[in-house]
Amino acid sequence: MMAFSEKIFRNARIVLEDDVVHGVVRVVGGVIADVSAGTSTDVAGEDLDGDFLLPGVVELHTDQVETYYQPRPQRFWAPVPAVIAHDAQMAASGVTTVLDALRIGSGPGDTTISRDAGTLVGAVMHAQNEGLLRAEHFIHLRCEVATPDVLDIFDELGSHEGVRLVSLMDHTPGQRQYADIEAFRTYMVGKHRLSPEGFDEHVAQLHTRSAQYSAVNRIELASCARGLGLTLAAHDDATADHVAESSALGVRISEFPTTLEAAAAAREAGQVVMMGAPNVVRGGSHSGNVAAADLLEAGLLDVLSSDYVASSPLQAVFSLVDSGTLTMPEAVALVTANPARAIGLDDRGTIAAGRRADLVRVSVHQAGVAVGVGPIDQVPIVRGVWREGRRVA
Template sequence: MAGRVAIIENARLVLPDRVAAGWLAVVDGRIAEVGEGCAPERGLDLSGDTLIPGLVELHTDHLESHYAPRPGVRWHPLGAVLAYDAQIAASGITTVFDSLRAGTDPDGSGLGSELGALAQAIADARGSGLFRAEHRTHLRCETPSADVVDTVRAFAARFPVGLISLMDHTPGQRQFRDVSKYYQYAGRGGRPIAAIKAGTARKIRDGAAMNAVNRPALVALARERNIPLASHDDTTLDDVAMSCAESVALAEFPTTREAAQASHEAGITVMMGAPNLIRGGSHSGNVAAQDLAEAGLLSILSSDYVPASLLMAAFRLPEQVPGFSLPAAVATVTANPARATGLDDRGRIAAGLRADLVRVRIAQGIPVVREVWRAGERVA
């Protein structure tokens, strides 16, 4: 569509405030005009399919599963990045913050020194024009890690960073208040329970001291570079108070209604996982996304570990939560995450914004991506 006028007609448009039958015109990668009813001239006929803005994903762990598909296995970095990008675009995501773990876990998990190789593959793909989606970087910083501050400082000196999240997965608090849930999580790769318990004891012993040093250092680094901050798995009012003092902008997956409520009242945007909504609850036994949506506390959904869940959750939300309109639900995966990260040129179907668009058809009760455009160019 770039470089000429292109019309998309006979569409069910999900606009910021309503759903309407209509059309839009794209010029040079941007939405030039939006209208209701019949288009002024013929164009691409969507046959009544739904047209929504391109999805904006702030937290997906899925890249690492392409790079490390099995314990001890590493795939070609560029090949992994491109396979991941294809899956992201096919899920309707046109802007993605690739979540990369910074900081080596005491049990040896995480990317460690391989973080730079994966980031370089992302930079190479971007520089060569190979990407379908627009890729930005979200550094997931494990604050109890001995090397996290040095790792983030070195990374930020080489690569752009669009978001930093402060994470503490020490068992016994935040996401893993129930230590038995942590044992299940840590044992996914078949690790012996004795090794898991030994590592857990070590994490509990050292976690608080490491976190006390590293978290302030990461906050200072983010401020120096004007990088938005997210706090991961806030659970208590004390957690939220600390986030407020740090000028955190985004509450990622608060684990309790209490923390979500306090974050919302403090002006911190609350994000929950789309899989949580689809599955009907948290796999870690924490607060349900639907409960927060019903309470008016949910602003953003993230696909977390299943890219396709983002679109499914946006269309499921109005069905599960009375009073949640389709435009409001779509905004949780488009306009709201774009706004939270300062991307004001996308996330809505409106004149002047970037033509990031997704054609959706409902099939057997679920939304199916049929076509995807980024800046007016078809990418899936």
């Protein structure tokens, strides 16, 4: 008879770091005790019926908690219920560890969402401490360097126990993510954030703010983050000079580099290169920057994040395997082991004895699903999620 703290998964296609084996995973006290090959029906435990068993997804950059908090412009939801709803979507997408990306720093035309990070940090940590969440949550502070209040807000939030990652961002149009001004126009006017008539004046205001604040804030924020022992990321580096600057500041993660040149320089500097999984699924960047597929082909991609679509990491994994671009272990590592290592969470991200039993059961639905760039043949279906051996979805 199994002890209460023991759980066995059998008849599973287990995705290990370097192989996929048909076998059994035994969990004791929330930790993987052993992994064994074999299809014996004599083994007790939960029959996974040949489904894949993956490590839980480790998500470093999702903006979705802000979306749940502000589901419509200037319309806000109660923060703790917003966090709980966001968490449920992440868990249902196979995510067992999530860094909630919260923007700090407000510029011209911004809504109060850019000033409410403290409210959301409090809501995330309250919900976690009360045992209300399925995944384990940490905080990723996205620091908009070209803003006058970003340092003050960081002083309030940077030392919070939940903060794990700090990214340095400059979304001033004409460089980095929005090197193409027309892409920025499409985003701001298309999302109804600006009228066509007000666009040029808004861009001029952003350029003025950037000239005044970007350089000094970038240096000061990096210094503060290093002093707190936080992992630093650079957002949207576009040139080798950008990477040299970020490397000198102590950056360890190149988050969404916009060009092949920047990604190559980041790798040379020893930075982990991260891209958005929607870029893989859609076949390109929504801003017209470098495609994640190009970085993969060049051997310059380490991590995928969900960014703005919670289910995209697993969809990207199966798309990459289906296309023959990567093996299953290689693709799975992009959303599990690699992001875990990037932020020092070495107790999770792989299915191996001694690691946390963060596990996801996935079956595959074979059906052509039309997206912007063509059909997807394999659709991953999350059938079960366990965090430290306890079922959460």
